[in-house]
Amino acid sequence: MSTELVDYDEALSRYEPVLGLEVHVELNTASKMFCGCSTEFGAEPNTQTCPVCLGLPGSLPVVNGKAVESAMRIGLALGCEIATWCRFARKNYFYPDMTKDFQTSQYDEPIAFEGSVSVEVDGVAYEIPIERAHMEEDAGKLLHVGGATGRIQGAEYSLIDYNRAGVPLIEIVTKPVLGTGAKAPEVARAYVSFLRDLLKALGVSDVRMEQGSLRCDANVSLMPKGSTVLGTRTETKNVNSLRSIEAALRYEICRQAAVLDAGGRVVQETRHWHEDGGFTSPGRSKEQAEDYRYFPEPDLVPIAPSREWVEELRGTLGELPSVRMGRLRADWGFTEREFGDIIANGALDVVEATVVAGAPPSAARKWWLTELARRANEAGVELVEVGMTPVQVAALQKLVDAGTINDKLARQVIDGVLAGEGEPDEVVRSRGLAVVSDTGALTAAVDKAIAADPDAAAKVREGKVQAAGALIGAVMKEMRGQADAAAVRALLLERLS
Numbered sequence: 046m047s048t049e050l051v052d053y054d055e056a057l058s059r060y061e062p063v064l065g066l067e068v069h070v071e072l073n074t075a076s077k078m079f080c081g082c083s084t085e086f087g088a089e090p091n092t093q094t095c096p097v098c099l100g101l102p103g104s105l106p107v108v109n110g111k112a113v114e115s116a117m118r119i120g121l122a123l124g125c126e127i128a129t130w131c132r133f134a135r136k137n138y139f140y141p142d143m144t145k146d147f148q149t150s151q152y153d154e155p156i157a158f159e160g161s162v163s164v165e166v167d168g169v170a171y172e173i174p175i176e177r178a179h180m181e182e183d184a185g186k187l188l189h190v191g192g193a194t195g196r197i198q199g200a201e202y203s204l205i206d207y208n209r210a211g212v213p214l215i216e217i218v219t220k221p222v223l224g225t226g227a228k229a230p231e232v233a234r235a236y237v238s239f240l241r242d243l244l245k246a247l248g249v250s251d252v253r254m255e256q257g258s259l260r261c262d263a264n265v266s267l268m269p270k271g272s273t274v275l276g277t278r279t280e281t282k283n284v285n286s287l288r289s290i291e292a293a294l295r296y297e298i299c300r301q302a303a304v305l306d307a308g309g310r311v312v313q314e315t316r317h318w319h320e321d322g323g324f325t326s327p328g329r330s331k332e333q334a335e336d337y338r339y340f341p342e343p344d345l346v347p348i349a350p351s352r353e354w355v356e357e358l359r360g361t362l363g364e365l366p367s368v369r370m371g372r373l374r375a376d377w378g379f380t381e382r383e384f385g386d387i388i389a390n391g392a393l394d395v396v397e398a399t400v401v402a403g404a405p406p407s408a409a410r411k412w413w414l415t416e417l418a419r420r421a422n423e424a425g426v427e428l429v430e431v432g433m434t435p436v437q438v439a440a441l442q443k444l445v446d447a448g449t450i451n452d453k454l455a456r457q458v459i460d461g462v463l464a465g466e467g468e469p470d471e472v473v474r475s476r477g478l479a480v481v482s483d484t485g486a487l488t489a490a491v492d493k494a495i496a497a498d499p500d501a502a503a504k505v506r507e508g509k510v511q512a513a514g515a516l517i518g519a520v521m522k523e524m525r526g527q528a529d530a531a532a533v534r535a536l537l538l539e540r541l542s
């Protein structure tokens with residue numbers, strides 16, 4: 046790419062980034078937004094359609110009550126007000142992914158509005174103002190065949206799967222997010238991660254970014270430092286991983302800074318993120334709202350949720366992730382940084398389950414963030430898929446606490462569990478990993494080490510206890526790691542007293 050970029054830190058020295066995030070989340074209702082078709086992911090193309098979601102003339106939509114309920118629960122969890130009365134609207138456009146030539150959405154009457162959430166980056170809390178959360182339907186999925194990139198440019202032909210058309214969507218839109226400075230890309234990532242946890246806790250969506258059930262359009266503009274006038278923004282579409290959100294925003298900040306530095310103007314447009322090359326490219330020039338000729342949907346009745354219903358739903362929210370995190374951090378006694386590492390590694394659920402299974406929080410944290418995180422990383426899987434359960438990790442720690450194995454042997458036990466050799470205690474037995482508690486064997490190893498290193502032994506006799514380290518190491522080596530270091534040390538000091 047020949048695009049000029051400004052160094053990130055340099056861009057941030059002259060400009061203040063302003064974020065705007067639009068997140069689309071597919072609800073996990075059994076049926077679509079306005080018809081009874083299944084929403085099951087992965088079915089044969091065009092097998093989950095009917096006259097309503099195909100937009101055939103004369104078909105009439107009916108609102109999915111469960112989807113409205115989910116929309117309200119999401120709104121409440123985002124601290125939004127819930128409309129006393131709202132309507133759907135037609136968003137008119139012509140594109141083959143929507144045969145009706147309009148998308149049934151909400152325009153100036155969203156079901157939820159004026160909320161706020163707080164996300165944390167490096168121990169600093171950032172307030173994300175929520176403008177609205179509105180209901181709409183998903184469009185069909187286009188598959189461009191024959192091109193190199195999978196995009197429409199260069200494709201020989203395109204196929205359309207209408208299974209997705211009509212799947213309930215909630216679009217969550219932030220107000221402009223200011224004051225994040227150089228942390229803007231990380232704040233955006235933390236916000237989407239926060240939403241993913243929140244929507245998962247509410248049980249309203251599968252929130253699988255890789256399957257498209259959570260999609261983020263990342264808007265960013267630059268404001269010269271000291272100015273209060275918002276710059277022109279670009280919208281990078283459908284960035285489908287947390288890492289990409291951060292990378293795409295960093296790229297856009299560097300690109301826009303170069304345009305502005307050269308005295309140019311940023312074009313208001315949608316842009317595509319290219320995961321492989323790590324750059325964005327122009328899409329279409331961004332429509333203004335008036336281009337869509339929104340008007341109220343005449344085929345659907347307005348939605349007027351009673352306040353009793355709203356309060357009833359508020360009671361179903363359960364413990365929200367931010368509250369849960371505060372509680373666990375206090376219960377476990379971790380510092381912000383220690384706890385932050387658990388969140389950043391996506392280890393909260395597994396660490397909690399390990400503690401529930403009986404392990405001390407510090408031990409649960411240690412195993413998941415070191416040995417198991419490394420192995421999950423190597424295998425390219427999430428921690429929950431690494432092949433060792435929280436119950437097994439707790440059982441492993443129990444063996445350490447009982448003195449049956451030490452940390453070093455525990456790593457071999459993990460190998461065994463991951464290799465399918467059974468539960469931790471079975472691996473200890475079958476691999477013969479238990480710490481040797483036979484004092485005869487230990488004493489022999491200690492005496493051998495003393496004889497082999499008389500200098501060190503003499504120093505320890507003179508009271509230089511730190512010289513014992515070399516001798517302990519020799520004993521551990523002799524015992525092939527299968528000794529308790531504390532017991533070796535005690536025995537050694539006893540022999541040299």
Ligand SMILES: [Zn+2]
Nearest residue numbers: 080082095098
């Ligand atoms: Zn249908």
